[in-house]
Amino acid sequence: DQQVKQNSPSLSVQEGRISILNCDYTNSMFDYFLWYKKYPAEGPTFLISISSIKDKNEDGRFTVFLNKSAKHLSLHIVPSQPGDSAVYFCAATRDRNTGTASKLTFGTGTRLQVTL
Amino acid sequence: DAGITQSPRHKVTETGTPVTLRCHQTENHRYMYWYRQDPGHGLRLIHYSYGVKDTDKGEVSDGYSVSRSKTEDFLLTLESATSSQTSVYFCAISGIRNREPYTFGSGTRLTVV
Numbered sequence: 001d002q003q004v005k006q007n008s009p010s011l012s013v014q015e016g017r018i019s020i021l022n023c024d025y026t027n028s029m030f031d032y033f034l035w036y037k038k039y040p041a042e043g044p045t046f047l048i049s050i051s052s053i054k055d056k057n058e059d060g061r062f063t064v065f066l067n068k069s070a071k072h073l074s075l076h077i078v079p080s081q082p083g084d085s086a087v088y089f090c091a092a093t094r095d096r097n098t099g100t101a102s103k104l105t106f107g108t109g110t111r112l113q114v115t116l
Numbered sequence: 117d118a119g120i121t122q123s124p125r126h127k128v129t130e131t132g133t134p135v136t137l138r139c140h141q142t143e144n145h146r147y148m149y150w151y152r153q154d155p156g157h158g159l160r161l162i163h164y165s166y167g168v169k170d171t172d173k174g175e176v177s178d179g180y181s182v183s184r185s186k187t188e189d190f191l192l193t194l195e196s197a198t199s200s201q202t203s204v205y206f207c208a209i210s211g212i213r214n215r216e217p218y219t220f221g222s223g224t225r226l227t228v229v
Contacts (some may be wrong), residue, residue: 004158034217043206043220044159051215089158095215101147101166102210103174104218106159 003027004092006107013114019077021110023090026071030092034104035064035075038087047088048075051095080114087111119143122207122221129228135194137224139207141187147210148190149218150174150182152203159206165190197228 005024013019023033031052036044050057050064050073057064063076077084090107120141129135139148147166151159151174161174163182171182179201181193194201204225208218 006158032215036220041222043208043222044218045220046217049215049217101149101164101172102216102218103149103161103164104159105161105175106151108156108158 001026002108003030004090004105004107006088006090006110008110009108010111010113013080013112015082015114015116016079019075019080019084019112019114021075021077021088021090021112023073023075023107024071025073025092027092027105028071029094030105032093032095033064033066033073034091034093035062036089036091036106037084038089038109044089077112080112082114082116085112085114120207120209120219120221122205122224124224125222126225127227129197129226131198131228132196135197135226137192137205137207137226139190139192139221141190141209143209143211143219144187145209145211145219146187147212148184149208149210150180150190150192151206151208152176153206153223154203162192162205194226197226199228202226202228 034049035047038044066073087109091104123138149164150162160176165171165184183191207221
């Protein structure tokens, strides 16, 4: 049972345009969401996160939007750059108290290719 | 990230043999995790640790065991490797601060033939 879903395995966007990556979740207990970026032969690296008390979080070219009622979040990259070409994983967890492990549930990933 | 290293980076082993993967951190983080990455499944949690000698199962723990005898080392053992355990294995660490994101290692590509 895939609790976090990324229904688009791949996405191709022209340099300078907006990239929109989508993620859906089914577990209503999730209240903290993250995006990770992964290059080939490397581990995933943290990109941006959002708590369920917000509906938007922005960091430079990256913005994450959360729609709790639809159990949907999206990552917007504006403008897209060739260096953004990577696999993007959405992840979700229950916001934990200090002193407890944070177990992330990941989506299947979306491969973004930014073309010149 | 220099604070977390995985060894080996690549391994080919035969079905039925035991295999141990090592994760070493220099960040003194409390929490350590093992994930596997497979096409169509993303990353799935195998086991995690919340302190020395304190471990618990994740989503796909069957066929795997772990040990953590020191803060800095978290070992993943496949007792008797099977072809279904061919995968890329990632170790991750996180500290005690709430909402602290994981830092991942570079991964171990394991092939069971």
